[in-house]
Amino acid sequence: MGKKTRNRAAATATAGENPRRPCPCGSGKRYKACHGAGDDVIVVRPFEGLAAEPDLVAMREFLPSATAALPVRAGGPVTLASVLPGASAALVRDDGQVLLGMQVQTRSGDLSTDLAGALAWARSAEPGSSLPVVGPDRRTSERLQDVLEPDTPLEPTVHADFAWWLPGGEPDPEAAAMLERANSVIMPTEAVTGPGVRGAYWVDAGSKAHLRWVRTEDETTLMAALARLSDQDGLELGEGSRYAGSFRAHGLLVPVWDLDREMHSSEWVGPAVAFAKRLDEAVAGLAEKPLTDGEHRAREVLAGKQITLR
Structure with a gap:
């Protein structure tokens, strides 16, 4: 058993002996067609031990448009977002601002590892670039618990719309249409x-x-x-x-x-x-x-x- 798997054993759950049962990750797929397809370990409580845990869960599951300063231990400031344009895992704005997305598609069994991987990518990425998804090549041995101040909670700002996606200036017609579509599904x-x-x-x-x-x-x-x-x-x-x-x-x-x-x-x-x-x-x-x-x-x-x- 690898070190990474051993360290997570106490916080994980698998689908047992029946590969046809629903996958514990909540995707709605059968285990054999989801995380059962590889040797990934499913971490049921990925943010355990962090004071930010309740707001991380809220931003992942039901906050429509929200941002928060992520309490990273080192490096420049990072903004956590409920969802980014195109449901990207991360993006670096032209001015170098780093944003991480919570509501993303992932096949990993550990959302904490995915977020740490997205952060590692963003810190070395060129301004103006984005990361659509955290694939196996972007995952590291670090988790959020390794890069955040554990006793610092989040202070999410809940927005009425997604205007913060495109700060400054008038958006072009394509961007304006994207914003209109996103704003139309927000529940106050x-x-x-x-x-x-x-x-x-x-x-x-x-x-x-x-x-x-x-x-x-x-x-x-x-x-x-x-x-x-x-x-x-x-x-x-x-x-x-x-x-x-x-x-x-x-x-x-x-x-x-x-x-x-x-x-x-x-x-x-x-x-x-x-x-x-x-x-x-x-x-x-x-x-x-x-x-x-x-x-x-x-x-x-x-x-x-x-x-x-x-």
Whole structure:
């Protein structure tokens, strides 16, 4: 077993003995037609150990147009983006600015390695160039955990459109058409932040609004705490909200609430802060008091509202 594989063993999962089952990477393909085609190891939680983990997951999975300064340990500044023109893995602007894309196509089993590979390419690339995808020839032994400040979170800026793709000047007709197409599919999104609240985002999906909240707790612990709150009628965010379920993304659980679309995103800050306090208390109480029969039943109901994205 190679060193790279050994180092990842504790954070990986494979498809077992059945090559016909869905690939654990979430592509929707059968394992034998995806990562089972080679010896790549699938890292289920690629950003584990980084304070930036919840926002990395959000930028990868559901933030439409967002940028953030990447807290690199060395080298010049790097901007992380939810998506770049052409879904590129990286690009270097004419002025030398480096941008990395989160929402990219990849066959690798470790998104952290892919991002580190894209960064390594960008630091040696010529201004005005772009990297469509991180192929095997661009991957290195480094991961994001090797190049980022581990205790520094991201501070994403959520944009209303993709105008930041083409800074300065009037775009030519082709670029203007590209922007118009990209902007037409954006769902209005805002960060919901406050004491104890991180990785939570309000989104207007058209017919209703949602709050999606990336949590970093162990799934077993988080589900038990949510079940306790549910049994106590404390799972909602308040009037105009309904707990809809949760999805798994890159090893983390993301609870989702349906919200009253008429209420502004800022009106959910207070309820989110209050819920975060209730959840912390529920988590702390699990060590002293195991789940009751009613809470176990509530957990089974919540488990039936889960899906896996990655």
